[in-house]
Amino acid sequence: NIFFKPIQNTSPPSPTKRHTKISVIGAGNVGMAIAQTILTQDLADEIALVDAQPAKLRGEMLDLQHAAAFLPRTKIIASTDYSVTVGSDLCIVSAGARQIAGESRLNLLQRNVALFRGIIPPIAKYSPGTILMIVSNPVDVLTYVAWKLSGFPSNRVVGSGTNLDSSRFRFLIADHLDVNAQDVQASIIGEHGDSSVALWSSISVGGVPVLSFLDKQQIPYEKETLEGIHKAVVDSAYEVISLKGYTSWAIGYSAANLARSILRDQRKIHPVSVLAKGFYGIDDGDVFLSLPALLGRGGVLGVTNVNLTDEEEQRLRKSAQTISKLQSQLGL
Numbered sequence: 001n002i003f004f005k006p007i008q009n010t011s012p013p014s015p016t017k018r019h020t021k022i023s024v025i026g027a028g029n030v031g032m033a034i035a036q037t038i039l040t041q042d043l044a045d046e047i048a049l050v051d052a053q054p055a056k057l058r059g060e061m062l063d064l065q066h067a068a069a070f071l072p073r074t075k076i077i078a079s080t081d082y083s084v085t086v087g088s089d090l091c092i093v094s095a096g097a098r099q100i101a102g103e104s105r106l107n108l109l110q111r112n113v114a115l116f117r118g119i120i121p122p123i124a125k126y127s128p129g130t131i132l133m134i135v136s137n138p139v140d141v142l143t144y145v146a147w148k149l150s151g152f153p154s155n156r157v158v159g160s161g162t163n164l165d166s167s168r169f170r171f172l173i174a175d176h177l178d179v180n181a182q183d184v185q186a187s188i189i190g191e192h193g194d195s196s197v198a199l200w201s202s203i204s205v206g207g208v209p210v211l212s213f214l215d216k217q218q219i220p221y222e223k224e225t226l227e228g229i230h231k232a233v234v235d236s237a238y239e240v241i242s243l244k245g246y247t248s249w250a251i252g253y254s255a256a257n258l259a260r261s262i263l264r265d266q267r268k269i270h271p272v273s274v275l276a277k278g279f280y281g282i283d284d285g286d287v288f289l290s291l292p293a294l295l296g297r298g299g300v301l302g303v304t305n306v307n308l309t310d311e312e313e314q315r316l317r318k319s320a321q322t323i324s325k326l327q328s329q330l331g332l
């Protein structure tokens, strides 16, 4: 390097700083939102992008590299060849076939399983110790598929699950009360999407549990009000799709938030898709559902045993049965 005159008597630093590498599979709207958030939050020393379309992939890589002057130094590489992911600490999979209008969920699922057969084994080969985070939809079943195809222990396979549902839930409650969403704790668990389960007892604002607050204030809250907020979570997903055709920012930030908890060993609790067998009476086979899970450098460090109402447990078990039936048709 002609620009710098080397200084004398240098010695290498003690090898303490680990080099953190994240691979993002799928350079679509979701994958690039995740990559951009990882960059701005300085979560990795190296980001590898993989996609099936070489031109789009190179374009996204170059476009991100050109932001280097405004970002913490991060090596950004990209290839259609999975060898680019070698030695990843975390691999985030957002690749997936787009749902064709009127396509059945089973058909979309079968197309995505076929894609995963070409995505998961090479990732596992190049990074046998990595943590897999699945964002592709339908996320609960595809997290199961990734677990089966990778052969990884279940603590190293997690799905973004209802982390996004919960972040929308928190936004809507915070917006309703005009407080900061970071002061609103609220969890949605179970199956991501239309059949999720809102945990009313988990809602607290500034640490004050909402239900007991309403009881103490003798404020009659109809279940409809709470159900209304949960319904608004589902409706807002459909509204975003109808308005912009896809979602990217919320899922990007929520996935990067999970990556931070994992890579920075935060031991934070997130509602994410984990192997739910054995919890809450769920034992119809190996299903992944979102439960409040402790996330750290080893992936899923534990699942909290919140006490659920009978109705909440019943709905979780119903989702487990639906997913288990769907999975049995996949021939995995």
Ligand SMILES: O=C1N[C@](c2ccsc2)(c2cccc(Nc3ccc(F)cc3)n2)CC(O)=C1Sc1ccccc1Cl
Pocket (backbone or CB within 6 Å): 099, 105, 108, 137, 138, 139, 164, 165, 168, 192, 193, 194, 233, 234, 235, 237, 238, 240, 241, 245, 246, 247
């Ligand atoms: O915000 C979204 N957008 C999507 C989307 C993004 C691009 S095209 C569609 C969405 C929005 C609405 C419905 C829906 N259904 C769906 C079900 C199974 C699939 F395999 C794929 C999509 N998906 C994907 C998705 O999961 C979400 S979150 C979401 C969806 C439905 C209900 C509640 C929530 Cl919090």
